[in-house]
């Protein structure tokens with residue numbers, strides 16, 4: 001039974017998702033949170049992870065640590081996105097099992113589903129067809145994590161559960177233009193172009209793919225929902241259930257930022273999967289639902305970006 005005094009280790013506690021989880025747990029009176037930076041403790045190091053669990057013996061593990069990036073980073077570094085993510089998650093999950101951790105929350109991604117699966121994507125579509133080529137390595141790593149947690153539920157009866165976030169955005173996001181996801185990249189590009197006399201902004205692909213976006217505070221709330229409840233199944237989609245084209249997203253962000261110049265599209269860059277809208281009815285039926293709609297989330301994120309733009313430690317710009 002998880003209580004406010006349970007020792008909860010948040011792997012990746014400084015990341016966009018991990019820091020939101022930490023903030024919300026602290027605000028809700030959880031007094032025994034553990035977190036370490038990758039400089040203090042490399043989760044790719046199996047022995048270091050084993051020693052950490054033997055010494056610290058957490059009651060709960062929330063895994064928000066991973067090698068994360070947008071479509072270009074995934075496409076350019078397939079080996080790292082596969083190997084690093086398998087090392088991190090396998091070290092954490094196995095050490096948790098060996099040290100009798102009662103609850104483990106694993107974060108996957110909507111890219112685990114087949115590229116051309118029917119939409120909206122249901123959890124049972126996992127492994128029914130081939131993956132999107134631009135991020136299949138990251139997806140295979142995530143699928144391994146999901147199946148590992150499922151095996152532990154089946155064989156050892158432990159409450160290890162996997163949440164599948166849709167595209168996430170928000171405060172403490174990554175704004176580096178080479179490795180970031182589309183939403184923070186657009187905020188930065190439109191902002192810098194506005195400051196440069198409303199110069200034209202060049203975006204990637206055709207603008208026709210569709211994406212669903214969940215604000216990071218809602219994602220953190222879904223993790224705490226999974227922490228405080230024993231969810232009956234092993235895998236749950238977490239999203240808003242609403243998507244839009246990348247072009248529509250660009251026009252919305254352009255409006256929020258106040259850029260008035262031209263938008264150009266670089267067809268040399270990949271579009272990625274045409275659509276990956278998730279069916280979120282299972283989490284809705286259990287009682288979780290998102291609260292922050294897209295335009296408000298973009299306003300919050302842009303305000304945070306402006307407040308922190310000169311603090312490079314906070315805003316990952318390179």
Ligand SMILES: NC(=O)C1=CN([C@@H]2O[C@H](COP(=O)(O)OP(=O)(O)OC[C@H]3O[C@@H](n4cnc5c(N)ncnc54)[C@H](OP(=O)(O)O)[C@@H]3O)[C@@H](O)[C@H]2O)C=CC1
Pocket residue numbers: 011012013014015016017018036037038039041042043044063064065066067068088107108109110165166167168169172173174181
């Ligand atoms: N952002 C998104 O759109 C989506 C994210 N997700 C998933 O959500 C989770 C969190 O993502 P997000 O918050 O965006 O990612 P971030 O990149 O913001 O944070 C990742 C965290 O992982 C930590 N980390 C990475 N490698 C190591 C390592 N070798 N050893 C120790 N710590 C490490 C980093 O620690 P440090 O800061 O100390 O270096 C960082 O805090 C991930 O599992 C990701 O796959 C799923 C779907 C969408």
Ligand SMILES: C[C@H]1O[C@H](OP(=O)(O)OP(=O)(O)OC[C@H]2O[C@@H](n3cnc4c(=O)[nH]c(N)nc43)[C@H](O)[C@@H]2O)[C@@H](O)[C@@H](O)C1=O
Pocket residue numbers: 069070071072074109110111135138139166167168179180181182183185186202203204205206209211246269270271272273
């Ligand atoms: C969360 C999810 O995130 C990734 O999948 P993705 O959603 O395809 O990634 P993305 O956000 O980078 O792109 C979404 C769309 O947006 C277009 N796009 C336009 N202009 C820019 C731009 O300037 N930057 C970026 N990054 N994309 C742009 C881009 O061409 C694409 O069509 C994987 O990590 C995947 O594994 C995963 O889990």
